[in-house]
Amino acid sequence: MTVTVGVDVGPTSTDAVLLDDTRPVAAVKVPSRPGDAIGSLAAAVEELPADVRARAVTLAVGLRVAARAVTERSGLAQVGVLRIGGAAADTVRPLFGWPDELRAAVCAGVANVAGGSGLAPLDGAPLDEAAVAAFGAELAGRAEAFAVSSVFSPADGAQERAAARILRERAGQDVPVLLSGEIGALGLIQRENATVLDAALCVLVARVADELTAALPGLGLAPGAGVLVTRHDGTLMSLDYLRRQPGLSLGSGPACTLRGAGLLAGVGDAVVVDVGERRARVGVLSGGYPREAAPGEHIGGVPVILRFPDLLTVDAAAHRDIAEAADRMQPAAGRLPVVLVGGGAHRVPDAALPGCDVVRPEHGDVAGAFGAAASPVGGSCERIVRRPDALDAVRDEVRELARASAVRAGADPRRVRTVLDPEEYVPYLPGAVLLRARASGPPAPL
Amino acid sequence: MREITLDNLDDIARGAGILGTGGGGDPYIGKLLAREAIRRNGPVRVVDIDEVPADATVVPVSGMGAPTVLLERVPNGGEELAALRALEKHLGRPATHIAPIEVGGVNSMLPIACAAEAGLPIVDGDAMGRAFPEAQMVLPGLIGVSNSPMALADDKGSTIIVEAVDNHAAEAIARAVCVELGCQISCADTVLRGDQLADGLVPATLTLAENLGAAVRAARAEHSDPVAAAVTMLDGVPLLTGKVVDVSRRTEGGFARGRARIEGTGADTGRVLELDFQNEHLLATRDGVTVATTPDLICVLDSETGEPVTTEGLRYGLRVSVLAARCDPRWTSPGGLALAGPRYFGYETDYLPFGS
Numbered sequence: 001m002t003v004t005v006g007v008d009v010g011p012t013s014t015d016a017v018l019l020d021d022t023r024p025v026a027a028v029k030v031p032s033r034p035g036d037a038i039g040s041l042a043a044a045v046e047e048l049p050a051d052v053r054a055r056a057v058t059l060a061v062g063l064r065v066a067a068r069a070v071t072e073r074s075g076l077a078q079v080g081v082l083r084i085g086g087a088a089a090d091t092v093r094p095l096f097g098w099p100d101e102l103r104a105a106v107c108a109g110v111a112n113v114a115g116g117s118g119l120a121p122l123d124g125a126p127l128d129e130a131a132v133a134a135f136g137a138e139l140a141g142r143a144e145a146f147a148v149s150s151v152f153s154p155a156d157g158a159q160e161r162a163a164a165r166i167l168r169e170r171a172g173q174d175v176p177v178l179l180s181g182e183i184g185a186l187g188l189i190q191r192e193n194a195t196v197l198d199a200a201l202c203v204l205v206a207r208v209a210d211e212l213t214a215a216l217p218g219l220g221l222a223p224g225a226g227v228l229v230t231r232h233d234g235t236l237m238s239l240d241y242l243r244r245q246p247g248l249s250l251g252s253g254p255a256c257t258l259r260g261a262g263l264l265a266g267v268g269d270a271v272v273v274d275v276g277e278r279r280a281r282v283g284v285l286s287g288g289y290p291r292e293a294a295p296g297e298h299i300g301g302v303p304v305i306l307r308f309p310d311l312l313t314v315d316a317a318a319h320r321d322i323a324e325a326a327d328r329m330q331p332a333a334g335r336l337p338v339v340l341v342g343g344g345a346h347r348v349p350d351a352a353l354p355g356c357d358v359v360r361p362e363h364g365d366v367a368g369a370f371g372a373a374a375s376p377v378g379g380s381c382e383r384i385v386r387r388p389d390a391l392d393a394v395r396d397e398v399r400e401l402a403r404a405s406a407v408r409a410g411a412d413p414r415r416v417r418t419v420l421d422p423e424e425y426v427p428y429l430p431g432a433v434l435l436r437a438r439a440s441g442p443p444a445p446l
Numbered sequence: 447m448r449e450i451t452l453d454n455l456d457d458i459a460r461g462a463g464i465l466g467t468g469g470g471g472d473p474y475i476g477k478l479l480a481r482e483a484i485r486r487n488g489p490v491r492v493v494d495i496d497e498v499p500a501d502a503t504v505v506p507v508s509g510m511g512a513p514t515v516l517l518e519r520v521p522n523g524g525e526e527l528a529a530l531r532a533l534e535k536h537l538g539r540p541a542t543h544i545a546p547i548e549v550g551g552v553n554s555m556l557p558i559a560c561a562a563e564a565g566l567p568i569v570d571g572d573a574m575g576r577a578f579p580e581a582q583m584v585l586p587g588l589i590g591v592s593n594s595p596m597a598l599a600d601d602k603g604s605t606i607i608v609e610a611v612d613n614h615a616a617e618a619i620a621r622a623v624c625v626e627l628g629c630q631i632s633c634a635d636t637v638l639r640g641d642q643l644a645d646g647l648v649p650a651t652l653t654l655a656e657n658l659g660a661a662v663r664a665a666r667a668e669h670s671d672p673v674a675a676a677v678t679m680l681d682g683v684p685l686l687t688g689k690v691v692d693v694s695r696r697t698e699g700g701f702a703r704g705r706a707r708i709e710g711t712g713a714d715t716g717r718v719l720e721l722d723f724q725n726e727h728l729l730a731t732r733d734g735v736t737v738a739t740t741p742d743l744i745c746v747l748d749s750e751t752g753e754p755v756t757t758e759g760l761r762y763g764l765r766v767s768v769l770a771a772r773c774d775p776r777w778t779s780p781g782g783l784a785l786a787g788p789r790y791f792g793y794e795t796d797y798l799p800f801g802s
Contacts, residue, residue: 091482091522092475118519123628125602151519187517189475284763294759331691331762384514386625424695425702427469427725427758428579429512429629430621 002442003056005221006373007044008256008366009037009063012277015366016044018052019373022263025052027366037065038211045219056221058443060372062230062256065208066201066249070300073101077203078108079196080143082135082167084150084159085188086114086125092189094149095196099301106200108143111135115159116151119386124152127159129166136170145176147199149192153181155383176202182245183305184381184405187295190305194247197299201246209239228377228410228443232308234259234290235378235440238410250299251308253368258283258290258309260371261339264361270337271329273322274367275344280316282325283309284336289438316344319352326353341367376440377412379405386432394435395420402437407444416441449489450558450568450652455480458652460659462554463754464676465651467743469726470551470577471513472756479523480555483562490558491567492652493543495643498569502640503539505530506547506573507560510581510598510620511630513552525599525632526560532605533597533634545569545643547584547636549651550577550726556632568652573636575648575774576743578786579725581620582613585774586636586646588781596620596635600627608635648774654679662752672752673767676745682771683801685730685737686710686719687749690764703792706760708768719768721746723757728791730768738770739798741777741786745769772800 003025008015014032018025028047032040041061045053069075081094094110095103113135115127139146146167150160157179164177180195212227219225228236231248234255242249254274261272262285274281284291290309297308312329314321326338337357340348341364350358363370381401385394399418407413418439426432450458459473466473484490498504507526509516534540544561546554549572561568573584581593593616596608606623610616616635624631638646658679665675677684692707702724710717719737722729727744730737738744746755749765776782778797788795 085520087522092478092520096478116519118628119515120628122626123519186514188520189517291762294761328689328765329763384512386629422695424758425697426512426514427756428471428510429514429625430702432512432629434514 003052004058004060004373005045005048005053005056006369006371007041007059007061008253008368008372009040009061011064014040014044015369016048017363017366017369017373018048018056019370020052022374024264024363024370027363027369029366037063037208038215042215042219050220053220054222057225059216059219059221059225059227060230060236060375061212061227062252062368062372063208063249064253066205066246067251069201069204070197070250073105075204076105076200077144078142079106079199080108080135080139080146081110081196082132082146082148082163083112083192084115084127084148084163085112086116094192096189097303102300102302106196109135109139117156117159118152119155119384127162129162132163132166133170136167140171143171143175145178145199145202146171147178147192147195149180149188149195151188153179154184154186157181178202178244185305186382186384187305190303193302194304194306197302197304198245198247202243205246206243209243213239226443230256230372230375232306233378234309234371234375236375236410236443237377241409247306250306254281254283254311255290255309256371256375257341257368258285258371259288259375260367260369261285261341261361261364262288263370263374264363264367265337265339265359267337267339270339271326272339272341273326275316275340275342275348277344278316280314280322282312282314282322282329284329319348322348323353326356340364377406377410377443378438378440379403379409379411380436380438381405382434382436384426384432384434386429388431391433398435398437402439406439406441410443411441412444448492450484450492451489452481452484454656457659457663458656459555460662461655461657462549462551464658464745464747465655465743466550466577466754467726467745468723468755468757469579470548470553471516473552473555475516475520476552476555476559479521480558480562483523483559487562487565490561492570493567495569495571495647495649498543498640498643500639500641502542503537504543504545504569504638504640504643505533505541505634506545506636507557507632507634508547508553509556509630510633511624515628515630516552519601519628519630521601523559524563525601526556526634527563528599528603528605529597529632529634530560530564532599532607533595533637536595536597536607537637541566543567543569545647546572546652548572548574548577549655550574553577554655569643569647570652571643571647571649572651573647575651577726581617581633581635583786584636585648585776586638586642587613587785588776588779589642589645591636591638591642591646593636596633598623599632666752673747673749673769676747676752677769680743680769680771682769685768685770686714686717686732687712687767688714688719690760690762690766693760693762704757708766721768722793724791725757727757729788729793729795730770736795736798739788739795740791741773741782742800743771743773745771770800
């Protein structure tokens with residue numbers, strides 16, 4: 001039996017739960033301590049029964065630190081923004097369209113140097129290493145972190161890695177350098193934006209990760225227990241991975257609530273309504289995963305490429321709006337059960353959702369914490385394949401890269417499962433398809 | 447609109463998104479390029495088709511390839527200019543006007559950027575009146591205008607001149623080049639004399655795109671129905687308002703085919719619309735009866751915002767309104783239907799005259 005502690009550090013309360021395999025054992029709720037996420041976490045975990053807690057080998061945590069830093073524009077690092085794309089990528093400058101005050105809070109300097117990859121090796125250009133070195137030297141001592149984004153880096157990240165080496169030589173070996181290729185999705189501007197936010201958050205998040213690591217031995221878990229944190233798609237990642245991609249933890253709260261609601265209700269496919277004090281959020285769980293929103297997500301006014309759960313937010317007191325949103329999220333009329341969770345769920349009567357199979361699971365008020373505890377460690381990869389005859393080989397490669405990304409995030413290499421999403425054809429490119437694989441598995445053993 | 451400035455680009459892009467009938471690529475990146483080009487070079491002068499001198503050399507410019515790639519390898523806006531210069535060199539005379547090849551999607555914006563960079567006026571009209579996926583699907587082809595010579599340019603400055611035996615061959619050559627050069631290239635082709643514009647182009651489509659975009663924006667601002675505003679502006683007919691309940695995509699006989707099922711809501715409760723799409727929305731079948739086909743425009747809009755829904759963006763649960771609008775009548779001639787009727791796209795259906 002594997003025991004996991006799940007914690008959801010919210011703005012008003014912090015929830016902690018114990019999960020024995022997939023069985024909920026205990027749940028507690030304590031008031032959050034403003035500005036002290038780790039203190040809140042420790043206070044909640046201490047309320048859990050000590051005997052079961054002592055068998056817990058994993059602590060899975062949902063943090064809101066990163067999301068709050070971006071919306072409040074506080075605690076952000078000054079970032080050196082390097083794009084590798086040359087003249088061909090020079091018109092839409094880095095940080096284009098960012099809110100002025102966020103750009104001012106984040107930007108230590110910007111450069112666009114020659115280089116970049118393509119769909120095929122011939123499409124690329126060599127990296128201007130001297131220009132990278134000059135940028136690193138110019139920002140040495142001023143930039144607390146770098147964000148490096150190269151054209152087509154999800155397909156070939158070699159130039160981003162080379163640039164990172166040069167930047168560290170010039171600006172210091174300890175300066176964090178975040179690479180856009182790790183995000184994996186195509187769309188240079190939005191991927192770069194997400195990488196810059198990652199870099200801006202990395203100092204703050206590293207501090208939180210350090211605090212969490214330091215607090216861990218005092219929490220009364222099994223000796224050597226590991227910590228994982230939640231990310232935006234409702235999977236988990238290690239603290240090391242969080243340090244490289246803090247942005248992945250943005251928006252992880254709703255994803256965990258969706259997953260937790262499914263776990264508690266015993267369903268993999270459902271419409272989930274999370275009713276809070278003022279707002280209700282409605283999302284969909286499909287095959288155990290939160291359904292993703294269409295492209296076009298924003299964080300703090302910045303368009304980013306991260307795929308967040310598809311959510312509708314309505315007034316918690318407007319039951320008609322809740323019913324409308326729940327109906328709207330249904331893949332088809334009345335097909336999926338509607339799982340009601342959250343602290344305000346009891347205020348929404350069944351009659352408000354006519355014709356729906358309403359489920360109100362026990363512990364629904366701490367669904368987010370259960371979602372964190374029950375989530376696997378995840379990874380993903382996507383790739384455009386230009387010619388159908390290459391499809392089989394690339395399919396394996398994409399699966400393998402997704403698997404590797406899950407292992408990097410902390411999954412047990414022997415128990416990772418990969419799933420290929422349905423192939424999507426690429427508009428106006430006859431024969432080409434977009435392949436995307438997702439991987440997930442339990443945390444690597446101690 | 448006698449000038450395209452920073453102020454009316456947004457409306458044109460929004461309208462062009464709707465006229466793209468689900469395809470044509472998101473105008474967003476193109477709009478950023480056009481904005482930058484106008485900022486550097488000043489507004490672009492717009493001329494009506496009948497203002498263009500008979501001996502003018504009008505060059506349509508466009509991008510070819512995958513919008514997905516455009517979003518990754520963002521162009522610098524000069525690629526269309528490189529294609530234009532290569533074509534001028536081959537022709538031995540300079541272009542006097544730029545024209546859009548299509549008014550739907552990102553290709554509504556790239557010619558604006560090119561016209562700004564080249565310091566040339568842009569013609570208020572285009573060769574399709576909507577968006578289509580292939581280079582030979584243009585009205586000038588119906589009056590014997592060849593799309594050769596065709597100049598192609600990549601983002602590094604390489605250029606190629608295509609002199610093909612016919613318009614289909616030029617498309618095939620250009621597509622192969624496009625794939626080899628990274629799946630996104632720029633084109634200058636289908637050169638028209640000024641006195642061919644009336645027969646070769648659909649008039650006033652940039653103005654239509656702007657008015658359409660403005661009408662949707664205004665309706666949203668005053669909390670009235672943006673879809674109704676679009677229907678009025680296009681003189682179209684609403685087909686169904688409802689919810690997407692199924693989307694399937696597959697490749698069949700060389701065609702990437704998709705189908706969406708939309709169940710009616712509100713006044714349309716109980717009705718069902720099946721939408722067949724490839725790069726664009728091509729057939730609409732309501733309650734088992736075909737109600738609109740290509741080359742007429744089938745536009746899918748978000749019911750609440752009036753924003754266009756692309757074929758890639760179709761997914762479960764989306765609330766959409768489907769509307770149809772009449773294409774340029776030249777498309778419904780036998781020659782026009784051979785280029786862009788339902789059978790060209792592999793459907794066993796004849797063109798359904800609009801509104802019948």
